[in-house]
Amino acid sequence: MELPLDPFRRRTLGLLAAVALGALGCARAEEAQPLRFGIQPFRTAEVLLTLHKRLLDTLAQALGRPLRFSTRPTYDAYTKALLAGEFDLAIMPPHIAVWLAGRGDWELEAKYEVRMSAILVGRNATPAPEAEALRGRRIALGDPDSIVSLVARETLTRLGLVPQRNFTLVLTASHGASLQALANGSVDYAIVANTVYGQFRAKYPSLQAVAFGPDVPHLMAAARRALPEALRTRFRAALLSFHETEAGRRFFADTGYRRFVPITEADFAEMAPFLPDLDRRYASPPELSR
Numbered sequence: 001m002e003l004p005l006d007p008f009r010r011r012t013l014g015l016l017a018a019v020a021l022g023a024l025g026c027a028r029a030e031e032a033q034p035l036r037f038g039i040q041p042f043r044t045a046e047v048l049l050t051l052h053k054r055l056l057d058t059l060a061q062a063l064g065r066p067l068r069f070s071t072r073p074t075y076d077a078y079t080k081a082l083l084a085g086e087f088d089l090a091i092m093p094p095h096i097a098v099w100l101a102g103r104g105d106w107e108l109e110a111k112y113e114v115r116m117s118a119i120l121v122g123r124n125a126t127p128a129p130e131a132e133a134l135r136g137r138r139i140a141l142g143d144p145d146s147i148v149s150l151v152a153r154e155t156l157t158r159l160g161l162v163p164q165r166n167f168t169l170v171l172t173a174s175h176g177a178s179l180q181a182l183a184n185g186s187v188d189y190a191i192v193a194n195t196v197y198g199q200f201r202a203k204y205p206s207l208q209a210v211a212f213g214p215d216v217p218h219l220m221a222a223a224r225r226a227l228p229e230a231l232r233t234r235f236r237a238a239l240l241s242f243h244e245t246e247a248g249r250r251f252f253a254d255t256g257y258r259r260f261v262p263i264t265e266a267d268f269a270e271m272a273p274f275l276p277d278l279d280r281r282y283a284s285p286p287e288l289s290r
Contacts, residue, residue: 032065032066033065034065034066034067034068035063035065035066035067035068035088035089036067036068036070036086036087036088036089037056037059037067037068037069037070037087037088037089037090038069038070038071038072038078038081038082038086038087038089038090038091038092039052039069039071039090039091040071040075040078040090040091040092040093040096040146040219041071041072041073041074041075041078041143041173041174042142042146042174042175042176042193042196043174043175043176043196044173044174044176045070045071047176048069048071049069051199051254051255052069052091052251054247054248054250054251055242055247055248055251056069057247058238058242058245058247058248059089059235059238059239062234062235062237062238063231063234063235063238065231067089070087073173074143074145074173075093075143075144075145075146076143076145078092079096079145079278079282080282082096082100082105082106083100083105083282085105085224085226087224088223088224088227089221089222089223089224089227089235090106090221090222091219091220091221091222092219092220092221092222093146093147093219093220094111094116094147094216094217094218094219094220094267094270094271095147095150095271095274095275095278096278097219097220097222097271098220098267098268098271098272098275099271099274099275099278099279100222101222101268102275104225105224105225106222106223106224106225107222107223107224107225107232108220108221108222108263109220109221109222109223109232109235109236109239109263110220110221110236110239110240110260110261110262110263111217111218111219111220111221111260111261111262111263111267112195112218112219112257112258112259112260112261113218113257113258113259113260113261114194114195114218114256114257114258115215115216115217115218116147116148116193116194116195116215116216116217116218116219117148117151117193117194117211117212117213117214117215117216118148118149118151118152118155118191118192118193118194118211118212118213119191119192119193119194119197119209119210119211119212120189120190120191120209120210120211120212121179121182121189121190121191121192121197121207121208121209122182122188122189122207122208122209123182123183123185123206123207123208124206124208125208126208126209126210127189127208127209127210128210129155129210129211129212130159131159131160131161131166134156134159134161134166134167134189135161135166135167136166136167137167137168137187137188137189138167138168138170138186138187138188138189139167139168139169139170139187139188139189139190139191140170140171140172140177140178140179140181140182140186140187140189140190140191141153141169141170141171141172141178141190141191142171142172142173142174142175142177142178142191142192143171143172143173143174144171146175146193147216147274148175148191148192148193149191150274151212151213151214151216152191152212152213154213155212155213170186170187175192175193175196175197176196176200178190178191178192179192179196179197179200179204179207182207183200183204183207191212194209194211194215195218195255195256195257197209198256199254199255199256216270216271217263217267217270217271218257219257220263220267221235221239221260223235223236239260240260240261240262242259242260243258243259243260
């Protein structure tokens with residue numbers, strides 16, 4: 001015969017059950033919260049969302065969490081948002097990614113396989129990447145903090161060309177904006193990322209390009225270390241297998257990124273020369289948002 005519970009024991013068990021249900025409710029509420037997904041502003045926000053929709057949908061399904069996409073108007077603002085903890089997952093420039101990983105804030109999960117390079121683009125004929133051909137010209141360049149702009153500026157310096165003295169430098173909001181300026185005749189040349197140029201070829205087949213400096217690792221995907229390890233593991237696995245899905249095949253056909261691959265020690269070494277400047281610029285990072 002089972003004895004009835006005394007009142008004290010009944011209250012204790014009731015409190016324990018309430019605590020357990022409350023914890024379960026909090027866990028479920030956390031799982032229902034969207035993960036904030038950032039993408040660096042190499043195109044307009046609308047174009048970025050359209051371009052990455054298949055990737056975002058696939059990742060949301062793999063992670064069992066909705067994703068909320070956003071970006072920022074400039075690379076500097078995007079970097080500050082990454083520092084401030086305003087994203088949970090992000091696709092970011094390689095030098096920023098390596099720098100943040102070194103700080104311990106972010107875990108790098110994968111990169112696009114194709115290498116990224118600065119290319120000089122002209123209309124109707126392949127441009128000559130030589131000093132005399134560029135003197136007196138109007139040259140569009142995207143956000144000065146992008147890795148492509150940093151590489152391009154080094155090449156211009158090596159050629160002995162000083163902006164606003166030997167040529168007119170026209171700064172634009174993004175690689176896409178630089179190509180639009182070239183296409184509508186506002187500038188003589190544009191310097192952009194090779195993959196963005198590839199994304200424009202179908203729309204503007206008359207644009208011709210040539211390499212303009214060394215290539216570097218492409219964009220990297222990362223997760224905040226504050227996220228659960230299991231979620232970060234699922235994120236990495238979903239990225240590395242994305243090219244095997246129909247959505248992935250279409251995404252990589254549209255973007256030219258080929259597929260996601262693991263990040264290597266060589267990638268860290270290549271980005272090392274860019275890190276001291278980031279240390280100086282962001283010596284006092286903003287407070288984490290959460």
